Amino acid sequence: MIASLATVKWIARGWVDDTTLAMGLIAVIVFLLTGHLTGLYRKSHAGSANMEMSSIVGAWSMTVLVLALLAFATRYGQEFARSVMLCWIILTPTVIGLGRMCLRIIQQGLLHRGIGTRRIAVAGLNELGVQMAENVQHDPSLGFQMVGFFDDRNEFRSDDASASPPFSLEGDLTEMVEKARRGEIDTIFITLPMRAEDRIRYLLEQLSDSTASVYIVPDFFVFELLHSRWTSMGGIPAVSVFENPLFGVDGVIKRLTDVA
Numbered sequence: 001m002i003a004s005l006a007t008v009k010w011i012a013r014g015w016v017d018d019t020t021l022a023m024g025l026i027a028v029i030v031f032l033l034t035g036h037l038t039g040l041y042r043k044s045h046a047g048s049a050n051m052e053m054s055s056i057v058g059a060w061s062m063t064v065l066v067l068a069l070l071a072f073a074t075r076y077g078q079e080f081a082r083s084v085m086l087c088w089i090i091l092t093p094t095v096i097g098l099g100r101m102c103l104r105i106i107q108q109g110l111l112h113r114g115i116g117t118r119r120i121a122v123a124g125l126n127e128l129g130v131q132m133a134e135n136v137q138h139d140p141s142l143g144f145q146m147v148g149f150f151d152d153r154n155e156f157r158s159d160d161a162s163a164s165p166p167f168s169l170e171g172d173l174t175e176m177v178e179k180a181r182r183g184e185i186d187t188i189f190i191t192l193p194m195r196a197e198d199r200i201r202y203l204l205e206q207l208s209d210s211t212a213s214v215y216i217v218p219d220f221f222v223f224e225l226l227h228s229r230w231t232s233m234g235g236i237p238a239v240s241v242f243e244n245p246l247f248g249v250d251g252v253i254k255r256l257t258d259v260a
Contacts, residue, residue: 004088008087030067034063039055056100119187120147124193126191128217133146149169177203186211188213
């Protein structure tokens, strides 16, 4: 980012001053902060190229806005010609995007060779667990290597009584815990139904002293919460199921419309 600004300034003026370097440094700091807001640096191999580019453009747009406000407040914007700023605004996200794409290609090549992959296991042989496993298998860029399913019950739990499991069991939950403690499993997804509270608590207690990352995958499909969203009520996480659409500004507009 600093290099692109310095390059554009050097081509336009033939020299680079301290103001240029300072502005580039501020842009880097602001971009790092806004990148976290847009999810650019979120730990995930699964993000598509389009999502990544959208995050880059969003973070850079907010960065440009902040820099414009600073330039207006301090009047340092007069130090840069409009042509220089326009070229820099276009060049920077292009260079960042190309760099991220190159890293993505290198990363995918390493993952295909088994370098940097994480071994995952699914606790719970049910429809949610099968969907999780299928998503992993259909997207190699995730970097996950499927170890298998683990469950205390041998039968496949599904709404369709005649359905057969597309995956086989590797063992029970105790065996999964032992494998995790031996370092044979890196990540565990718990897809047990919500009514299996005791078994979920057992897994969390047993896996607390292992090096495996543990995730609980709630089955929102049980309650048809397809349009739900996470919210926070005084610091306590909650799931919004039904929400009044006429709230806040929308409610005020609706009220004014009714009165008129």
